[in-house]
Amino acid sequence: MSTPLQPQRRRLDSSKNPEVRALAKLKERRARAREGRFLVEGTREVTRALEAGRALERLYVCPERLRDEGRALVARCQAEGAASVTELSPAAFRVLSHREAPDGVIALVRTALTTLRDLQLAADALVLVVDGLEKPGNLGALLRTADGVGAAAVFATGAGTDFENPNVIRSSMGSVFSLPTLRAPAAELLAWLRAQGFRLVAATPHADTLFWDAPYTGRTALLLGTEHDGLSALWLEAADVRVTIPMGGLADSLNVATAGALLLYEALRQRRRRAP
Incomplete structure (x- = not known):
């Protein structure tokens, strides 16, 4: 039987x-939006939030687990x-x-109150824009990949899920804390990207350019829409550049x-090929 970490600790x-x-x-x-706070579950995810400089208001732990x-x-x-640390019983933790x-x-x-004006990006920054993405698992997976390639930021527009969704945090394995993330109105974000000199590369099945034939060096924003509806007309x-991924089987699109x-x-x- 597990015992409390410290008898005197608040429980x-x-x-x-x-x-x-x-x-x-x-x-x-x-x-979450009203309170300006959210929950981060899991030792790995909390550790990554801490290492990214995110302020933890309180840590809740279940000693038995x-x-x-x-x-x-x-x-x-x-x-x-x-x-500060508060202990929870197994029933309260559940x-x-x-x-x-x-x-x-x-x-x-x-919640980190980041705005577009706060961002200072490199001259060759690579950013990802997701438009209307509703499935937290997809957004979390994209955050992991963006982190893996060293992207400078991930933006969300449209009526999709939020970056603080518990399933986004879990599926990103904490990568949501490793790079700037920001939700912004599409028109505002587009104007900012244009002012910052980004080339906009849109992924769509209705394109003639294969994705590996498009240039991605310099300031580049990759645009992704939902699997069902794709990108909005504004982004297209x-x-x-509009790019497509070749499909040779019965499926007409990828996750x-x-x-x-x-x-x-x-x-x-x-x-990497162009790097000195």
Whole structure:
């Protein structure tokens, strides 16, 4: 039987505790937007948030579920004064958790208020724009890939999911914290990209240029839409280049996360080939 980490530490046992119930509301997007806070679950994800400089308001831990790496994270937070720690009973922790096999760590994190004016990008920055993406798993996978190729930022437009969705954080494996992410109105983002000198490369089945034949060096913004509807007319009409991914079987399109990975790694290939 696991015992509390420290007998004197604050502990919430009831799943109906007002604080626990208030935190559970942050599972919903509307509450996250209203409160300006969100939950990050998992030792790896919380560690990456911490290492990215995100401020942890509080760490909630279930001693009965903690593993060695979770205990190490708690010790680090205490040693660095990164966050106060509250223990939860297994019943209270289940109210907050999204996972079938949680590892006993959830952090309360304040939303980063980043604006387009805050971004200072390199002269050859590669960014990703996702338009109307609704599936958190796809957005999370794209964030992992964008992080993997060293993209400078990921932007979201349209009525898609938010970057603080618990399933986005989980499927990104914490990569959502490793690069700037920003949701902005499409027209505003387009105007900013134009002012910043970005070449716009739109992925669409209705194009003549194969994706590996397009240039991705210099300031480049890759544009991806939903699998069902594709990019909005605004982005398609604004694109400098439209590219397509060849399909040789019965399927007429790829999963958007797979399509994005192809474009992002082609951009990386071209950039490495041109590097001195």
